[in-house]
Amino acid sequence: MTRSLRADTIAAVATAPGAAGVGIVRLSGPDALGVAARLFRGRADPGQTAGGRFLYGQFVDAAGEVLDEGLCLVFRRPHSYTGEDVAELQAHGSPAVLQGLLSEALRAGARAADPGEFTLRAYLNGRMDLAQAEAVLNLVNAQTETARKQATLGLSGAVSRRIEAVQTQITRTLGALQAMLDYPDEGVPEEERGGPLALAAQELESLIASGRAGHLANRGARLALIGRPNAGKSSLLNALLGYERSIVTSVAGTTRDYLEAGLELGGLPITLVDTAGLRDTADEIEAAGVRQSRRLAEGADLVLYLEDASAPRESADALPDSLPRNALRVQTKTDLEALWHDPAALPVSAVTGAGLPELREAVLQALLQDAGRQEVWLGSQRQQDAARRALEHVRAAAELPDDLAGYELEEALRALSELTGRDAQEDVIDSVFRNFCVGK
Incomplete structure (x- = not known):
């Protein structure tokens, strides 16, 4: 898997294996609606349909033989899960029907999606950050109401907002330290250094303490x-x-x-x-x-x-x-x-x-006991590790003189950016998405 977007259209069965009342084959990419049009026969062409609409008709193979009848849902970029053009082919949930639809989609120009590639494209297109992407995985895997609630909170951006609040406090002090370089005789006022760093450390400690609860919930x-x-x-x-x-x-x-x-x-x-x-x-x-x-x-x-x-x-x-x-x-x-x-x-x-x-x-x-009554828990070991590193750098900055503390605060911000994915290395991103199932 790679961080860069590939200019192709992907396809996968998006519903669980086995027979069901309804099954979905999902398409995403620049030619998603074109591929859907080659499989769908109805009153309207998916490629000419506005986003947010669904069409009723038949799904056919390359020879025109009917595979099934059902719905084609059309989503136009950027207003879709992935931020790309998306089509969802909803048919009866027969494994034979869904595999037939997927085979025809691949024959019509799509390629098989990698595990988690739909959510990876959503992340790369700015539809969600890395913490929200992990919440998607937690929601898919949720076995209890507690795990579901925490995953839903993470998907809503609650974890990211708490991280952004910490980043704001750190940035406030870092900005004051950098301004001090121009006026070294004035120093950094306590309200721009000790106060913000204390608040940042307190919030990070609270988030780290929630990690055990998040781990147990999942x-x-x-x-x-x-x-x-x-x-x-x-x-x-x-x-x-x-x-x-x-x-x-x-x-x-x-x-x-x-x-x-x-x-x-x-x-x-x-x-x-x-x-x-x-x-x-x-x-x-x-x-x-x-x-x-x-x-x-x-x-x-x-x-x-x-x-x-x-x-x-x-x-x-x-x-x-x-x-x-x-x-x-x-x-x-x-x-x-x-x-x-x-x-x-x-x-x-x-x-x-x-x-x-x-x-x-x-x-x-x-x-x-460590989670207390907090609303949001860190849901993965990766998130906890990033928060711990950020806290270590914040604590180190609080003990250093003004002219040396800036480096530690920059490292703290870098760790927090890893948590949300804004400054994450490719191997970190790969470690998140390799745990996803195909079709999500």
Whole structure:
């Protein structure tokens, strides 16, 4: 893929594989409407139709044989998704029909689009910036309402507007520093240096903190349940899911291998991981399960460490030294007679459901604590890396004398321009669009 626009017309099936009621073949480029006219028979010629109109007719092959009937939507540049002339051929969603239409479009002069090439052309034609293009990908891949909302915000330009606000603060100080070179005896007033840089740093810190939430909204979170045998891990997993997914018995060590199950919690996709009980054992298989449990806990986004309130205190493990810092302590079996109480733990009962709403809320707060109530989250690792670099340069500029701070601020602006794509290298752009599907 390349950053430069190619003066050709591209075509691709724009709907998901498989049979459906409606399917779309999308064309974009200088001859998109001409190619559509060679495939379409109706009362009007797509090449002579104003933008924003749709035509009803038949789709035919080179020999004039009818492939299907449907609609041809016409978009004129620059008022289209790509900023070019665009035609969308809407037919029945039969794979045979769509592949036939695509083959005829290629025979009529189009070429097969690369993955993400329609959105790449939209970016190169100034219809969106790189942050918005990434939001398109996130929207296509959204599995939950939270992920959809964040992707929609990004597509609307909300992320870009926050970045532009930071750039404005940095540019204000950089301009004052450059003016100082002409009048070195006057220096830079504090309101033109310390204030704007402090605001820029604060906003960047807030955006970076949102990155974890954005990552979890798109990828999902792994939640590991660990504790001693019979601490209630499998029962709690079943209670959170609302159905019996894991075998529950009174026999200690029933779970020897880990088990995964998915659910949505507060709009976030969660993978629950039920693990083998933690204890010293001579059983080779169970010992392997214990080692695996510790590895799973280390790799989880959040750990629930379960302690049985109905068991004697002396039989309960103290917190393991290796317990990850991202752990919530949970006291289980509170429907039974409690032999002890831990005020630092969340009390729950998998039998009665007591404490489960509070546990769900605590899990969400722990996962999204850095995001707070922010409206916009950074949705990709690339965006987070660019924001971090910008923050490092802003902080460095704040510590340097006026005559040296300008370089750091220029680097901060360059990092932020990478985020929106205004100063991005070709390999950065390629890394974004190579993840797209064909047809978008």
